[in-house]
Structures are given as C-alpha cells and as structure tokens.
Amino acid sequence: MNLDHTLKLEIPFEDAKQANIAVDVLKPDPILRPQDFQVSYKARDNVFVAEFESIDDRVLRVGVSNVIDSLKTIIETMDELS
C-alpha cells in the first residue's frame, strides 16, 4: 500500500539549538510499523520540521498525536528546566 496520507508539521522554537534538541530527542525511537507509517524530523534554523507519511487517516492521526505528546514534554522541559 502507498504511504499517500501525509502531513507536515512546522514548529518554531526560540532558537536553532532548541529545534535541534527536539529533533535529537525524537529521532532515536523506532517506528513500530514502518510499512504503515513513516516520519522524518529535521531542524531548519529555529524551526522544527516533522514530515509524516501513512497508509490512512487513522494511523496518521495516532502517529502525529504521539509525536505532539512528546513535543509537549520537550517544550515544557525546555521552559521549566533550561
């Protein structure tokens, strides 16, 4: 099946260092079903960019929502503990 359901997420951070940290924190975890869902992270200056591809809406929604959950922790940690 094609991974033709896609979403691109761009989140501006305070600076490039923070955006890069977000990328580094999210990158290590493996995708459970790579045939159904793919994600890539990168930082463009201070903007964090995540690109998602999936076989259907539902899988896409679940995957994106998990990443957003993690991002919330990352951002809160940066705010509170920098």
Added chain:
Amino acid sequence: MTTVILPQFEGTEINIALYENVKNSKEIRAKIADLPYALIDAKAIISGEQLLSAIHRALIEVNYNKMRTKSLHSECLLCLSPTSNIGDAFKKFGILDNSTSIIAVHIGAKKEEINYDFIQGTCIEFTDENLGRLADKDYISKIYKLEKTFRPETNSDLSRAVVDAILLRGL
C-alpha cells in the same frame, strides 16, 4: 513362632506363626470373627519384609493417623492390600476354605499368652525361604497390579515392588 518388636513401637509385641499343610481352614473361617489374629493366606506373601512393612504401616496409621478398621489385626490385612477396600483386602489376603498355608499374626500380647492350637497343620519357621516356597508369585503380581513390563528377576525384587505398593496404598 517368631517374636518381633519394631524399634519405633517397642511397647507392642508382635508374634508371627507360619503353618503349612493346614487341614482345617474351613473350620477356622467359621469362627474367624472370634479369633484375635490376623490370619493371612501365605500364598500372598513373598517375604518377611512384605508382612512386616505392612505391620509397620499399620502401627503408623494407628498412632499418627487413624484406625480404619475395628482392630489392629484387621488393620494389618488392610495394610497388606494395594487398595483401601477392606472387604477386598480380606478376600485377597485372608484365608479361604481351601487355604493350606497360613500366617497367623498376633499384635499386642506376650508370646506366652498366645496359642495357635486352633490351627491344624505343621508349624514351620517364619523365614524368607519358607515364604518364597509357599508364595504364588503370579498371584502376588496380579493382586498388587504391578507394571506388566516389570519382570522381577529375584524374590527380593518382587518383594521390593510389593513393599512399595504397601507403603503407598490409598495415599
């Protein structure tokens, strides 16, 4: 006649007599309820070990568990048996009208107080040799339901298997 005292139960004297060529089995059976003995058909006994292990077990049951029958003597017959059915034990180990060799066991009295006059036969020594001669080994294998594949090479192997069955009965 042999007197045995088990070291663990020294207050209890056990007297055992072995008779062959017994002629009055039918008569004995008629009054068996009044005779304070365990009367056993010797064809079902391969060794002294077999009989004594059953007596030992009977004393353990009576001392540490409970008496299932009405006397130590009937308890002995039950303990000889591989099953817990008392009627069945009497049928397999008790004497029949045509029994010709008999073991009479008395538990709990002094040798001098016991008489075996009611048995008309030849009193012989209670030894493994005599027992082995009088025993019906096929009968024993059958009543103890030994493994079909188990082929005892010696009387002592057969005795060991039988002792195992006695120790484990009903447990």
Added chain:
Amino acid sequence: MSQEIIDTVTQYCTKNIPVTLISQGAEAAIFTTPVHPYLQNTNEDEVYIIKYRPSKKYRHPTINKALTKHRTLSESRILAKLFQIKGIKVPKLIACDPYNGYIWLEFLGEDLPNGFGFSNLKNYLWMNATDSYHDNVKNTLVKVGEQIGLLHWNDYCHGDLTSSNIVLVKTESGGTWEPHLIDFGLSSISNLVEDKGVDLYVLERAIISTHSSFSDKYNEWILEGYSNIYKKHGKAGNQRLTEVLARFADVRMRGRKRSMIG
C-alpha cells in the same frame, strides 16, 4: 534450627533408633541410622537413610500439614514407579510416614579411598581430577547419562540434578561404578521437552561450576550415554532426542530462564 530438628527426629525415632544428621537442605534433613524400622539388621555395617521434612514455622499449620504429606508421598511414589522401570537405579524405599514427614530409604554408596569422601559423582570426579580422561571416568559418566536418559525417556524429570545427587555404587565385581540417582524431592512426571532441557542444563551448569577444567569432556560423555538410550528406540527415539537436545541448547542460550515482561 538444626538442634530443633534433631530433637524432633530423635523423639520420633525413640531411643531404639539412634540417628546422625548428615545434611540439611532447604526442605529436608537427612539422617542415617543403623536400625531398620522393621527388619532385623544382619550386617552391622549397614545403615539406612531417614529423610525428614520439618514443618516450617513461617508457614501456616494447615499449609504445612498438607505440604508435608503431599511431598513425602510424591517422592515415595516416584521412587516406587522408577524401581519398576528396567535399568533405572534408585534407592529402595523402606518405609514412609506422610503424617509426620518421614521417609526411610536404603543407604547407597561408600567412602572413596584416600579421604576423597563419600562416593557421589562430585567427589569421584575430584578424586580422578589428575587422570580425568581415564576410561573408567568415561565409562562412569556415560552410565550417568544413561540413567538420566532412562528417566527422561520414561517421562520423569529429576528437577535438581547435581553431581552430589548422583551416587556411585561399586559393582559386585568391584571394578566399576554404577551410578544411582537420589533425591527426588523436586521430581515430577512430565512429558515437556522444556523440563528435560532444564534438567540437562542444570546438570551441565553443576558440572561446569564444580569441575570446570574438564567439564567439556564430562558433559560430552554424559550426553553420549543420554543419547544411547534414545537411539535404542529407532526413528521415534531419534526424533525425541533431537527435540530434547534442541531445547537444551535453547535453554542454555537463555540461561535457563525465558524472557520476561516487566
């Protein structure tokens, strides 16, 4: 605790049956006595084993009672069953009191020469450590393997195979040793390859940990004897052997234990 156990056993056995404590495990204490419970002892060197399972104070009395009875019986039952299997060598059961947790057994083995101690496999291998590859050692270990093979072939598992739970008895001709398995306290009837694999692994570990310098050869000989038994049963035997050995390798790989979830 030991003294308490000795007192209990002494009281139970009465003064007519003197007892000597020879070992105390987690579950049972082992004593010897020169007195047979119901037969006249004709040989004054003869001794018998009394195995006693003490009640545990930490355990509720109801559980104690049920366990003592059940375990005493289960060990006796296994010994009785094994005796009727041709070729298997185990100690003879003499008497059993499941209400108080006692088993009387035949004493097997003897003292090894030159102070090497009792003739269990462990001491025997130590005695022969200077000449480990001797034919006699091989012969003995192959026979050990055969005993375990027979046990497993008949769907029994020992549950605690160590080199101290294998006792060597001198053959009547005197030249060689006949291995006997003892201590069936953890044994069970089982047709699971897993249980057999674990049995083999536990023994292999025991051999490696106590006789490490020669353990490779030792284990090889034990497996040779083990395989002999299975191979006697033709195609079916070979197939079951392959299954057991594969599982044994598997158990060894994961170090006995399956993977666990947190």
Added chain:
Amino acid sequence: MVNLNTIPPKNNREYYIAIGLEGSANKLGVGVVKHPRLASHQSGDNSHICKAEILSNIRDTYITPPGEGFLPRDTARHHRNWVTRIIKRAIKEAKLTDPKLDIDVICFTKGPGMGAPLHSVVIAARTISLLWDVPLIGVNHCVGHIEMGREITKAENPVVLYVSGGNTQVIAYSENRYRIFGETLDVAIGNCLDRFARTLKISNAPSPGYNIEQLAKQCKNKDRLIQLPYTVKGMDLSMSGILAYIDSLAKDLFKENKKNKLLFDQETGEGLVTVEDLCYSLQENLFAMLVEITERAMAHVNASQVLIVGGVGSNVRLQEMMAQMCRDRANGRVHATDERFCIDNGVMIAQAGLLQYRMGDVIKDLKDTVVTQKFRTDEVYVSWRE
C-alpha cells in the same frame, strides 16, 4: 579489580551527584543521590557501602478508581503531565543551584516495564541531557531495586526476592550478573494482588496490595485457612491458578451463591467466610510460596541474607515470614527497606546508574536510550562487583 573511581567527579569535586528518573509503571519518581569519592572505592567490592546521601526522593502515583487497573496510555499521560514538575521539585529539594554544573549523570529506567510510560519519561531525560550537556545512563529497573536495597541495608551479598506488580523473581549474584534462580511462570505477585483487589472493588490508594494487607490483618478465623493451590515448581512458582480460584470464591461470596459449601453452611445458609478471610488466606498461601523459593535459593548458593525489594516487599506479613525463615536457618538475616525505597522510586535508578557511571559506562549515542518493555535482570553486566 573493581575501581568505582574510574571516572572522576565533575569539576574536581570530591563527590558525585546523579539524578534518577523512574516511570516504568504507575509511579513516577525522581530522586537525587550523592556519593562521596572514597579511597575505599578504589579497589575491592564495596558497592554496597557507597555512603550514599539521598538529597531528594519525589514520587507521584497514578491512582485509578476502585475496580480499575492502570492502562499504559493513561499512565503515560499522567507521567507526561507531571514529569517536569517532579524533576523541578527534586532538584529544588536537593538544593542544586545549577543542574548543569552539579549533576554528573542523568539516569533513567530503560526497562522492563510498560512501554508508553517508560517512553514518556525518557523523552524528558533526553531533553534535560541535551539542555544541560550531562551524560545519560539507562538502568535496568530490577537492578535499581537491588542496588538501592544493598546500599540501604548494607547487605553485601544477599539473595534478593524481587516482588512487584510486574515481577516476581529470586535473584542471586554470581560472576558479574544478577542471576535469576526462580521466578513466576505466569503472573507477578503484585499483579495477582492488584487483580484480586479489583475483584473485591477495594480502593487503589495508596496501593491495592496495602489494602489487602490491612483486610488480612482483620481476619478473625486465622486458624481456619481456606485451602488454595500451592504451586511451587522447583525454584519457580505459578500464581494464575490461585488467582482464578480465589476470584471465583469472591464472586460467589458477593453473589451469595449459597450452593458453595466452602462459603455457606449448607443447613443454616450462614456465611462461613468473609472478605477478610479470603485476603488472609491468599496472603498466607502466596507468601509461603515466596519464602520457600527464597529458602531454596539460599540453600543453593549458601547465603544467609535475604533482601526483599519491590512494592510487595513493604508488606509486613511477608517480611515477618521471611524473618522467621531466616532465623530458623542458622541465624540468617532478612533485610527489607521501607516503602520509600521498596516502592518504585527515582533514587534507586540514580543509585544503580551512578555505580554504572563510576565504572566508566555512559551512553554515547542517543540511539542507545531506546526503552524496552522486556529487559532481563541477568542481561546487565554488573561491572561494579567482583
């Protein structure tokens, strides 16, 4: 030769500081621990006397309503909601002014445990590691319990009984591994108690096991034990059958199924058994099994000490039974820690992680921080012991 001073403390200090993050089940814990750098640690096996100072030990437990267990997703959400706040409190309580400079190493639970909660915590751990430029160490949860227990009790080489919601193991050290001598073949002891508590619909606060323990204490028929299966297999044990059976008894009790002879007098219809009796019998039976396998392992490795760790380890009845067994075994000793350390916490992760760190073991690539639900105790190479 073990040298616990392989890596020097930061900034030429004479002490190490580690922060530990734990969230493998329903407890979220963060703790800070301090080790002085001692000459006695230069050589020899002294990893149980680090003279550790606990600077803070903060915990928040996700508690579910009676009759409900905790699900991974909800637990992960709880941890995400609290993790930064708890870290902040732990640092504040430890009086660390600048974590970047003060902390030598950040320790987190790598596993075993529930995937989603573990993951939610490691995200925070990675973030602070990158923000502060402090190295990370992944810790095996079980090893964390063991090392904390050894440090608190000073038990040098005990047999360890690890009893929690997810684990039931008897462990002993040998040749640089904590080896599992016995374990559950099915459900864990804590899980068994939790599930029974759910059947009884009793409160999950502070923990279901604690409430079963309190009910068991109130049992008025202690001499009439309800017989349950006793399933010890060598050094392993099985509990699912016991749980199924006692569950069915509890259900019959609630339904007032008068046909059940064990629960109701067949003539008068009077109840014979109470919930308290069930709790008492369940505990007596399960704990007797645990103590028995522990004793077997002790006999096996010839040990005289026992250390009980894990949440169920704070049960006083279990400690009592274990103590009795140890007393009867030629003056053995039992060590148990109190609920601050028995129950999952961050300090234990910091303690085990710091030992690992001091031996020179740090994570160099964030790829190695991926958490794992399955992580056996004996997979860890225990470099800090002889």
